[in-house]
Amino acid sequence: MNGLTGLIRRRVGLGLLALGVMLLGTFAYFQLPVAALPTVDFPTIQITAKLSGASAETMATSVATPLERALSSVPQVASMNSTSAAGKTQIALQFDLSRDIDSAAQDVQAAINTAIPNLPKTMTSAPTFREVNPAEATVLSLALTSPTRTLPELNRYADNYLAQQLSQIPGVGQVDFHGEQKPAVRIQIDPDALAARELTLEDIRRVINVSTQAPPKGRLDGEWRSVTLDTTDQLLTPQQYRDQVIAYRNGVPIKLGDLGKVIEGAEDVQQAAGIDGQPTIIVDIHKQPGFNVLETIATIKAKLPAMTASLPRDVQVQVIGDRTQTIEASVDDVQFTLVLSIVLVVIVIFLFLQNATATLIPTLTIPLSLVGTFIVMYGLDYSLDNLSLMGLAIAVGFVVDDAIVVMENIVRHLEMGKSRLQAAADGLREVAFTIISMTISLIAVFLPLLLMGGIVGRLMREFAVTVSVAILVSCLVSLTITPMLCAWLLKHEAGTPAGPFVRGCEYVLTSLQRGYGRTLDWVLGHQRLTLAVAMATFVATAVLYLQIPKGFFPQQDTGLIQGVAEAAADISPRAMRDKVAQLVDIVSQDPAVAKAYFWIGPSPTISQGRVIVNLKPFSERSESAQQVIARLQQPLERVPGIRLFLSPIQDIQLGGRVSKTQYQYTLQDPDSAQLSHWSTILLAKLKTLPQVQHVTSDQQSSAPQATLVIDRATAARLGVTVQAIDDVLYDAFGQRQIATMFTQLDQNHVILELDPRWQLSLESLRHLYVRADNGRLVPLNLVASVRQELAPIIINHQGAFPAITLSFDLAPGQALSDAVDAIQRAALEVGMPDSLIGSFQGTAQAFQESLKSQPWLILAAILTVYIVLGVLYESAIHPLTIISTLPSAGFGALLALLAARLDLSVLGMIGIILLIGIVKKNAIMIVDFTLDAQKQGLSAHEAVREACLLRLRPILMTSLAALLGAIPLAFGHGAGSELRQPLGIAIVGGLAFSQLLTLYTTPVTYLWFERRRRAQPASHTPSQIRPVPAPGDVTLDLQAPMTRR
Helix, strand or coil: CHHHHHHHHCHHHHHHHHHHHHHHHHHHHHHCCECCCCCCCCCEEEEEEECCCCCHHHHHHHHHHHHHHHHCCCCCEEEEEEEEECCEEEEEEEECCCCCHHHHHHHHHHHHHHHHHHCCCCCCCCCEEEEECCCCCCCEEEEEECCCCCHHHHHHHHHHHHHHHHHCCCCEEEEEEECCCCEEEEEEECHHHHHHCCCCHHHHHHHHHHHCCCCCCCEEECCCCEEECCCCCCCCCHHHHHCCEEEEECCEEEEHHHCEEEEEEECCCCCEEEECCEECEEEEEEECCCCCHHHHHHHHHHHHHHHHHCCCCCCEEEEEEECHHHHHHHHHHHHHHHHHHHHHHHHHHHHHHCCHHHHHHHHCHHHHHHHHHHHHHHHCCCCECHHHHHHHHHHCCCCCHHHHHHHHHHHHHHHCCCCHHHHHHHHHHHHHHHHHHHHHHHHHCCHHHHCCCHHHHHHHHHHHHHHHHHHHHHHHHHHHHHHHHHHHHCCCCCCCCCCHHHHHHHHHHHHHHHHHHHHHHHHHCCHHHHHHHHHHHHHHHHHHHHHCCECCCCCCCCCEEEEEEEECCCCCHHHHHHHHHHHHHHHHCCCCEEEEEEEECCCCCCCEEEEEEEECCHHHCCCCHHHHHHHHHHHHCCCCCEEEEEEECCCCCCCCCCCCCCEEEEEECCCHHHHHHHHHHHHHHHCCCCCEEEEEECCECCEEEEEEEECHHHHHHHCCCHHHHHHHHHHHHCCEEEEEEECCCCEEEEEEEECHHHCCCHHHHHHCEEECCCCCEEEHHHHEEEEEEEECCEEEEECCEEEEEEEEEECCCCCHHHHHHHHHHHHHHCCCCCCCEEEEEHHHHHHHHHHHHHHHHHHHHHHHHHHHHHHHHCCCCHHHHHHCCHHHHHHHHHHHHHHCCCCECHHHHHHHHHHHHHHHHHHHHHHHHHHHHHHCCCCHHHHHHHHHHHCHHHHHHHHHHHHHHHHHHHHCCCCCHHHHHHHHHHHHHHHHHHHHHHHHHHHHHHHHHHHHHHCCCCCCCHHHCCCCCCHHHCCCCCCCCCCCC
16 A cells, blocks of 8 residues: 555645546536436337228238238347238337347348238338337427418428428437328319219329339430430329320310319328317427437527528427426436535534534545546446436445545544654555455445346446446545545644534534443343344345335326327217317316327327327426326316326336336237137226226227128129229228329329218219229129128237237326236236236336346345455455344335335335445444454453444444435435435435444344354453443544454
């Protein structure tokens, strides 16, 4: 340690080094991105395949199944979910967290290429895919409205102008549209006019298909100049389509306009969005990982006026959702908590040290440790979020410990009459190894957390690294800056009269020490009873752990609520828009709601819509998001024929499938009929459970379907092919894309269909004709009859097997563990067949995985600490004495969580793991002094009693510092406080209870192990009981030199 002692004289160098760390750390702080939680990339790829006009069953069998078979060969796929609806299949592939998304995308593209030959030939485009991150929520939402413009016009402005400029702003990721009305030309045919001219829809499709093209034409290269060739081969306006000749009858041209209407419209007329009673186009903006979301959104808002200036004056763009408001409020609140923790810790230090200069020296460790941590966070691409700042707030409570140990030992040497430089060098030399040992043993607690896998491991890794780095930096500061400051600032003021404040503090502390000495003597005389209490605490901790309700992450109030509106499966698009608008109008009238809007499509079916509710800031409302939802339930139920499922939007969103409520339980079975039967039975059973509410299913199998039964014999006799029948239906009702118009800014489709008034009933089928092989027209009803039946409008697969997901919310006062256990019991009670597999998905699945790892995580932390202490002490016995203090901390933490009516969530468990590192330091202080005293000739009984009395003050000081550092987390209220409270309450409860108990159980446990080691009976003779020192006899040094055996 001579190198460390040599640094004491280099006050200029160390001072400049500290200044450099402060400057660099401050710079790093302002460069760190701000986020709600650490960035966790879920490697997820979403594949989309479209076949307009196809039924859900057709999409599932002819599109989803071939794709799933090909994609099943892609390695490291954690889950594969597909949803097939009319005209569309979406497949979500979620990979292992360790999978590189770019290489995964290459494998997915290869799998899609393999599947393409097996897909329907009528697909106009190949399946597409994109990389998505389910955990990345929308950070800013815009709405485009206009009193005069059509929605396709608004969509053109949003797509070609707004989205293009937004995508160029640093930090902007994906830009999505809702209620999208992409411009298109719609050809709407009158079937009677068509039949009167002996034409079919297929005739129109073939003519239009060859009449509008955009192939390359080439160029002419002459001797002196070159000429590019082009033709007017594209039809670009509705009028040009109307003038297009389809056929000649008796020498008279029949134009498209003679057969129906050609209009400018939307490609998908079933999509819709609305806000404040107006139709709108909604633009959702997502952030890119690694960017400061606050700066990104501020830049967007600053540039938005310039962007909108290029739009027509009657087009309004308004911000309808801003996630940064709650993120900023949450981060500001936790930063205030951090500052408050620092203030409370400094007050504790001052009350114990009773000297401003002495208080300043360990206090400087706090800012240096924090800014040093910011440097490392910047280097590791971490962010300023709730978890990292929460870790720093907790670290404030014990980063000062090492500095106090060093300073107090230097004070002891000053009181021996040594010079300041010599006292600093000798004091540092004696405790340097102890400081390093305590730091290593404290960081060892976080090793299991650092190595933990899964989503919880990814989320908490930043927290663990942040706290570990703060501890490590505080160790370095204590070994360098602290002794240097002591050598140049501390003075030995022997004989200086103490003021009234110092005398008062000293009197309180001495009285406390006297009382502790008396109770300690009684405990040492009743060691068996004390050991019994310690054993009972261990048993009670185990029982309490098994009994306490358990959860995943606490329910947050982010100021945002999402809703899924579900109506009857056969509802029309117009009726669905009207009903969802009624729901949004009711929601908007709530006093806690700032803004509410909705969209319909491109979700799987028209019978489902999405509602987003922005609540007012926390300062303007007294109700939580859950209370607002409860208040809205009754008025929302008054809207007939539709139901709205509301749930608070969480920062942590897991799972690749969107559900109506927060938690999911999925059933799988190769037999679709059996799956449907048993899912209905289980759904009814779950609705009777008191632990859950709002139980619903994603199965929608009651939609009316008209099946045309082909009379194959008649069709063959008349020369009508099945392909011709399918084509005429596809042309009439399938929203068939028959051509594409290529422009400078976009590519718009041409849609062929019957006039909308001919799409209202099955009667229209009687007006359709099919061309036979001989060229004659055959009425469709001559070769096919209609059979009306019910059919699914959504078909879900999981892992390539048919699946139905039952979703649910927790009933008030119920924990996730209670709900999971109740659902598993219900699944057993209904007696489902072995072929039917049930499993939790999303958040509930992550909860199960974390629950299984919790005991192993605690055991790994304890085992790691034991190994480190065993190596440091060169003993297998003494670490057991130190570890024996841990059950009391666990019991106090669990009891505090129960008293606060909180679940044992992931953050509560992290608090218990932190307690392992905090509480053991108290036992280390007692054991260290006891070993040193025994080495000087005292008996084990005398040594441990002396250690307890002389270590009482530093134990109280370090414990109170950690406890008060956690109090702002435990009792704070504001944005994001739901995440912080379990951690703070667990630490406060654990420290308070363990402090009361371990001051007595630690010496008794030490003596018990010492007797076993030496195989000699305990001695309780009065001669061994030394009196409690009088106030004037108590030494002011709080840390005597520590040595290791």
